[in-house]
Amino acid sequence: MRFRAGLATRGALFIAPARAYLRRMSQNPVTAYGRWIAETPDAWPEDAIEAARRAFIDIVSVSIPGAVEEVTRLAFGTVAPWGAGPSTAIGHGASLAPPWAALVNGAAAHALDFDDNFDPAKAHATAVLAPAILALAESEGASGRDCLDAYIAGLQILGRVGQGVNPVHRNRGWHATATIGAVGAAAACARLLKLDAERAANAISMATSMAGGFMSQFGTMTKPLHAGLAAKSGVMAASLARAGVDAGRDTLDGPTAMNRLMVGPDYEQLRDGLTHVEHGQTLRFETEAIGEPLLILSSGLKVKRFPNCGSAHRAMDGVLELRLANAFTPDEVEAVHIYAPVTHLNNLMHMNPQDGLQAKFSLEYGVAIALLTGAATLKDFTDEAVRQPEIRAFFPRIHRHPVDKAEGEFPTEVEIALKDGRVLKTAVAMPAGSLAAPFTMDQHWAKLEGCAAGLLAPDRLEKLRNALAEFAELPSVAPLTESIKGPFLTREA
Structure with missing residues (x-):
């Protein structure tokens, strides 16, 4: 009896730590996300499938003009000699190995900053996925x-990882498109390759080493x-995991994991001191209800109305609203005051932009363009456009007022003071293209047509539109990729 009692006691000593270990592993985000990717059925709601299809429509649209941008052409010229492959490089006459195609096309997707935003991750999600x-x-x-299945699943993990490190990760200067994007892309690629739970977890973990x-x-x-590099990392991580390369499990949450290294040594203090949570950003990795809610529906994507940094869009929407509702000319404007969350204004660091790239991250330029033209299109963000004296002369009349509140706590306030003494005011909580004011299907097709103008011949554009319309039913992606394979026309054609 004593012997049996001893066994029982010693057995309990072994079982308790084993249970604790299993419980810890079940809550480990890398393990949990790998299992979710591998085991979640492809039984998404139809509105999720439709939202994913629209995301592909938007990203293909902006990738067409993005493909002819200098950064994309330089990226293609760099990787093309490294070997051909089966994957289309948008706008170019050659196909590449999958990682290089992902890199080039990711750069094209993000080159014009006309691609969508995804709040849970504070990242440009579709340009990577x-x-x-x-x-x-x-x-x-x-x-x-x-x-579409891989996109929905990858977006979910991208969002969950983003919620585990944001908002501090982004606010401290990490570009989440590049960091969290690499992990989300690995999850999407693992889903597409139908990896088992172990290999999917390895892909997710491995991607943190590429972030x-x-x-x-x-x-x-x-x-x-950055978007191209993250997309390339996702392809490589999932492919290496499929081949059998393993990876650690403490790379998202742990003493030397993403949360403590890419948030900071004060991670736990920040996490435990949160008093206001936006977009599910709790500084904790959700592992119990990974798929609930489905983020593509509950958070949605912010499709861009303008081809510049989304942090300027609420202000530009407000300016255009006041311009449309009130009869005034730009010459009548005495001053424009923009009250916005400090995090938005930090993203708009170029107060006196010198070229088209800097103009995309300038509140002053975005507001001036909206006031002077009543719109903001691709042609407004060229180097030549930025040098126009009448636009630059307007900068001193635009005043920024940082507000130390999160974007969900404080809508962007626009105040236009006119020389006749009138003061026009409005506030914009969510920009056009968000869930609060989603694009119609007609707006999606109009954006495609605007982006393709002068680059795709009408018959090619029609084939592309048909492929995008029927994307969920395509037995292969060839009808889509054939339509955007280069070379394109020139803008002058």
Whole structure:
């Protein structure tokens, strides 16, 4: 009896730590996310499928003019000699190996800063996910429905990882498109490759070793390259995981994990001291209800009305609203006051932009363009446009007022003082293109047509539109990728 009692006691000593270990592992985000990617059925609501399809429409639209930007052409010229492959490089006459196609197309997708935003991750999600998915889909012979499935699943993990490190990660200068984007792309690619739970977790973990990118690159060619590098990392991480390369499990949450290294040594203090939470950003990784709610529906994507940094869009929407509702000319404007969250204004660091890239991150330029033209199009963000004296002369009349509150706590307030003494005011909580004011289907097609103008011949544009309209039913992505394979026309054609 004593012997049996001893066994029982010693057994309990072994079982308790084993249970604790299993419980810890079940809550480990890398393990949990790998399992979710591998085991979640492809049974998404139809509105989620439609939202994903519209995300592909938007990213393909902006990638067409993005493909002819200098950064994309330089990226293609760099990687093309490294080897051909099965995956389309948008706007170019050659196909590449999947990682290089993902890099080039990611740069094209983000080159004009006309691509969507995703609040839970504080990242440009589709510019990373779609290039990675399409590059692998061509290589693997995947269908349009496979791509939409991978997108929804990858976006969910991208959002969950973002919620685990934001808002501090982004506010401290990390470009989440590059960092969190790499992890989300790995999850999407793991889903497309149908990896098992172990290999999917390895892909997610491995991607943290490829994650990097600073906001100090904003206004340079390297900023759009961040999206391409993240897309490339997703393809590589999932492919290496499929081949059997393993990775650690403490790379998202742990003493030397993303949360403590890419938030800071005060991570736990910040997490435990949160008093206001936006976009689910709790500084905790959700592992119990990973798929609930489905973020593509509950948070949605912010489709861009203007081809510049989204932090300027609430102010520009407000300016255009006041311009439309009141009869005044730019010459009658005495001053424009913009009251906005400090995090938005920090993203708009170029108060006196010198070229088109810097203008994309300038509140002053965005507001001036909206006031002077009543719109803001691709042609307004060229180097030549930025040098126009009448636009630059307006900068001193635009005044920024940082507000130390989160974007959900404080809507952007626009105040226009006219020389006749009138003061016009409005406040914008959510920009056009968000869930609060979503694009109609007609607006999506209009954006495609505007982006393709002068680059795609009418018959090619029609084929592309048909492929995008029927994307969920395509047995392969070839009808889509064939329509955007280069070379394109020139803008003057």
